[in-house]
Amino acid sequence: MERKPLIAISISRELGPDNVYRDFLRSPYLHAVVQAGGIPVMLPNIPESAEALLRCDGLLLTGGGDFSPSSYGADDAGTHLKGVSADRDQTEISLVRTALSHNMPVFGICRGVQAIAVAGQGSLVQDISRVYPDSLIHHNQTQARSEATHPVSVAAASQLQAITEQTALRVNSFHHQALEQIPAGWQVSAQAEDGIIEAIEYPGYAWGIGVQWHPEDLVDSQEEARRLFAAFVSAARHYREEEDGNV
């Protein structure tokens, strides 16, 4: 019987009212992985998760609070950072670097694409409204999460275009930060009309894509979101077959 790929998923960390940390995840990520044929495995924000990752077949980096500016060598610009967790920052940086050093497929969503940037010596726009004050696009929509509210243009001949079979997509948007400097070797594969980077990919690598929107909230309503998760889980299956073949 064919073994379903194990998809490692990074999760949030917040301090509870009893002063004890909770590590947790919004469930649509689980649904999105399962409907694509993968088995989700949540990795807590502890150093041992990098070791656990290597028993899995793909890495999904999820949304959440802001990275500490110090994690990408910047000063706090005083832009009301939200939900910063040093443990999560460190865990995700380690997960990204571990996955990439093993040729494991990596899929970053929202904070997750920012994790790819931070782990690769890139940097972030700390607050979109300060850097793009004239933008008419609301990257922090008030509509339902399952509603796509702004268009992005997809780069010609990109993997993202091949997977979604589209030159433009409508996406949902819940971010006040964005990518500034992307890692060496990666390229921009989608942009919003105001110039905000909405997706990146890693040409020549097994499978590396990051998106600033939330396809996990769109899989029940948008074919392109389902295609993204299907392509990622398929790459994870391929990764496992290659690993097993090398034993």
Ligand SMILES: [Mn+2]
């Ligand atoms: Mn956006």
